[in-house]
Amino acid sequence: MQPLNNRKLKILLIVEQCNPDWSSVPLEGFNYFKEIYQIADVTVVTHARNQPNLENKGYNVVYISESSAIKQYYKSVASVAMKGRVNWPLYHLLSYPVYAEFDHRVYQAFKQQVLQGEYDIVHAITPMMPRYPYKIIKACQKSNTPFLLGPVNGGIPFPEGFKETAKKESASLNFLRALGRYLIPGYVETYKKASHILAGSTYTFNLLQKLFAIPDDRISLLYENGIENDFLMEVERYQISDRPINLLFVGRLVPYKCADVVIEAIGQLKSSLQNRIKLSIVGDGSEKENLEKMVQDLHLGSQVNFAGWIPQQETVNYYRQADVFCFPSIREFGGAVVIEAMACGLPCIVVDYGGIGEYVTEEAGFKIEPRSREYLVKQVKEKIKILVEDQQLRTQMSVNSVERAKEFVWSNKALKMHEVYESVLESSNTVSDSSNESNKLTSKEFHTA
The missing domain is CATH 3.40.50.2000 (Glycogen Phosphorylase B;)
Structure with missing residues (x-):
């Protein structure tokens, strides 16, 4: 040789x-x-x-x-x-x-x-x-x-x-x-x-x-x-006050991904905040029917949209139309969707357990300790409230998310x-x-x- x-x-x-x-x-x-x-x-x-x-x-x-x-x-x-x-x-x-x-x-x-x-x-x-x-x-x-x-x-x-x-x-x-x-x-x-x-x-x-x-x-x-280099985007997320804040969940609809936690957290917000929110759930799985029933029972039909399964190359469109990424999965190893969300400038709300807790820094989002389901719902609700109401924080975390994603x-x-x-x-x-x-x-x- x-x-x-x-x-x-x-x-x-x-x-x-x-x-x-x-x-x-x-x-x-x-x-x-x-x-x-x-x-x-x-x-x-x-x-x-x-x-x-x-x-x-x-x-x-x-x-x-x-x-x-x-x-x-x-x-x-x-x-x-x-x-x-x-x-x-x-x-x-x-x-x-x-x-x-x-x-x-x-x-x-x-x-x-x-x-x-x-x-x-x-x-x-x-x-x-x-x-x-x-x-x-x-x-x-x-x-x-x-x-x-x-x-x-x-x-x-x-x-x-x-x-x-x-x-x-x-x-x-x-x-x-x-x-x-x-x-x-x-x-x-x-x-x-x-x-x-x-x-x-x-x-x-x-x-x-x-x-x-x-x-x-x-x-x-x-x-x-x-992350692919072309997934990254430079963002300026200064919001128009009367525009809804778009929340996003991307993942299989199975129990441990905890899409139900996001829905319940929104359901516990005051109606004035609920009316400022739109949640898109991208994905499919065994829990979809239960999640749809939860949305109906909580009267969140006008706030929550089920997009279904989307081809990998098309999910970027959902990331780039969103403002906040909510992904409280309690047992995540890889969590590529979190890196994709950060690359598109989304502040992330995640569980501080497994791989995703290491991806998201305190400057790029919120990490929640998985003490119990009740605690997780409460904390997701609080973090959503903070990000909906604090435009300046949302914008700064957006910039920090992109910078963090560049490392990947x-x-x-x-x-x-x-x-x-x-x-x-x-x-x-x-x-x-x-x-x-x-x-x-x-x-x-x-x-x-």
Whole structure:
């Protein structure tokens, strides 16, 4: 290989979920890949399900197909775990064989290349939830090729004051996640032997260090989500006094996202303030019917609009027509919608728990401790009232939100990732040189004796 300072780093990116036309983790995986591709010599390996959305884009992509047996198995998993309200703990447990086949086929396809030292770095990006191992680490260990993992995120429990919500989300089965750490072959080895782990939130950072005794020099914090540069907008939100203040909620309509908290908070405001507010709820899910009934019971039909599911690329129109973003989700890891809202200059009202509590600063919005549902409703009501009545504060927070969002631009995150690559390689080379020197001394001592 050429010296590193004369060429781009050669990276093998394992991005099982990588799709520019989907949302959540697949879109995040694609955005990481797309930006790293600009600054390194990248080969990406992903699942064949992503091929229709990636081919003909000029990227160097290797697609891993699945067997007919796994295809049939996955249909059975979906019918069991995704019927009605999705049982996520059960879904993740039953889905492991689907991932395991992908992981094994990646190992078979790239084992020899890694053993021959063809890559400077092997980096596994998705799945981002810390639930599965990576078999390719075995080849990395033998060839002294650094293996990076992450940003991994998740593992956070429901707040103590929301046991009823946790019950609705089948949280009683979350023990399966902890059980899987020790039953899934290679899981513990992946975390103990990875050259470096990127944690997507402070909670996950602390959790992984505690579980696997990872030293500080092998783990760092890199927030999971990012934002496209063209999503950012410079704003001047000086309001016309007689114009309604537009509140916005964007997310799946499921219990833990707490759209009901926003509706109830508005319902508790004085009618004079209610009449100054319009709330748009963008999203769909199992709670939609209950939320619509709540709006009807609280006589908020003229204040609340259900926009339904909106394609990812069109949600920006809702952000840019809004004034305040209300997203009191009580168990959020990534929370990309919060960064999107900040990028469009929206002061944010969020729960100070998990990832979103780290995105929003005190200058860019309000963070509420999740003590109980009643407390959360009361606090959301108070924060809405403050932002509706205080135009100057709303404007200043709007400006601060945009500035904060700039830190999450995908291209900037890729540069930070590249800095990690270089640091890990430097450490790896130092260890390798020390090992070689030690071997020479041992050899010399042996011959002298």
